[in-house]
Amino acid sequence: MKYVLCFLMVISTSCAQKKAKIQGETAWQIAKNAEFKDATTSPLTKKDLKNFKGLDFFKLDSSFVVKAHLKRTPDSKWFNMKTTTDRLSKERIFGIISFNINGEAFELNVYQGQELMQTEGYEDYLFLPFLDNTNGEESYGGGRYIDLRIPKGDSIEVDFNKAYNPLCVYNEKYSCPIVPRVNYIDTEVRAGVKNFKK
Template identity: 30%
Template sequence: MGKNTGWLGMAMLVGLLAGCGGGDGKDTASGKVADVNFLADNAAWREQRKSELLAPDGWTSLVGLHWIELKSHFIGSGPGSGIKLAVGPAKMGMVTQQSGRIFLTPEAGAQLTLNGEPLKGRVELQSDRDPAPGVVGFDDGKGLLTVIERGGRHALRVKYADAESRTQFVGLDYWAPQEAWRIEGRYIPHPPGKTLTIVDVIGVANESPNPAAVEFERDGKTFRLEALGPPEGPLFFLLADRTSGHGSYSAGRFLDAEGPKDGKVLLDFNRAYNPPCAFTPYATCPLPPAENRLDLLVEAGEKAYAKPIKVL
């Protein structure tokens, strides 16, 4: 590649990255042109985010959540099923719960797999709370069935690669990237073993490890977020702000950060992202605790998802 061609390519890249999310390449908080490396890193993160959502088993493929209420249920997509699936074999098998354990007996002739191997007889299905959750495959791997546990109850979670929510995905929308929303905060450790009560969208409360809080400055004011995760490890934040329901997803957003370095944590609000519930009604997303509801307009990161309009 010649020197002039290289500069032209770089200029085109900057213009393309700046255009993502409707920006002009300027940090609107300061008026200065955003750093090329910052724009490139942000664009790469966005591309990875999209790829994960659109993976065959990503959140956009989620098509069902079925609670196991009785001792036994026949499951399948046929009319005679006690738990009727939206996809898959008409008769898949029978799900049984015994003393908090879930078993699946496949229907004769049903082409199923368990963790990639042919499923021939009755098996126990480990849930998402277990070290090695069981994954039942069907329709030549397009469909996946797993067990989740929430508040002592179990449910079947169904994903399908050809789900409309995946095949008709309309894309993600973002505020223009701004370096001013990359904010260094102060890591304030909590006593060992501290937890924070987190309630999810189905009303189940769980105690989550709460190793620290992070304080940061914005617009001359101090704000505080409670962090979730292992001590000294990667941090996870559930947050809501004044854009929630007014540009960003109404139930709040997620934010990841690396563990503290020299007592500091970098909060990059350009990478605030929607929970799975923004894309599917079958997820069981955690909600931001009261401590993380910011009186701050965070016009950065991912905006509310505009679901495709169905034509009747």
């Protein structure tokens, strides 16, 4: 009986070692990598999924976690945001956020999607697409996204360490909103997900 238990322990230990640990410095990075590794949730093509080890992230940097002032724009009109396909995404500018990164002042539009407003669990969802000076080099050329929620007041935390690539970077079957040129900030946002190298 003792030998059987030893044998079972050896097998279970070697199996655990074979199962690769999901990479990531933070809970958000680990969750992203877990989503990409799981065939049922991954946006990757079958070929890329086969060789996927983990997303490439910039080093975690607290200077890219900013407290922004939100100026709401309740009278903004709905418009059709272009995407990477023929689909148009019905959006409106929910507000303008102003913030500082390393002593420099910036502003970005924050958007609200009409379809998501009517989706359970996403009623308070805000969409922050942006372009910066790492695009086309260290990060994806078309810019990146950050998910936000409507705050109670006029202050909102924006963590650029949670900036991620549009799904169409990984698979052409996705339809992704194109970042409006107005949402360009003239600095290097060396935080969040880097460009995807196949």
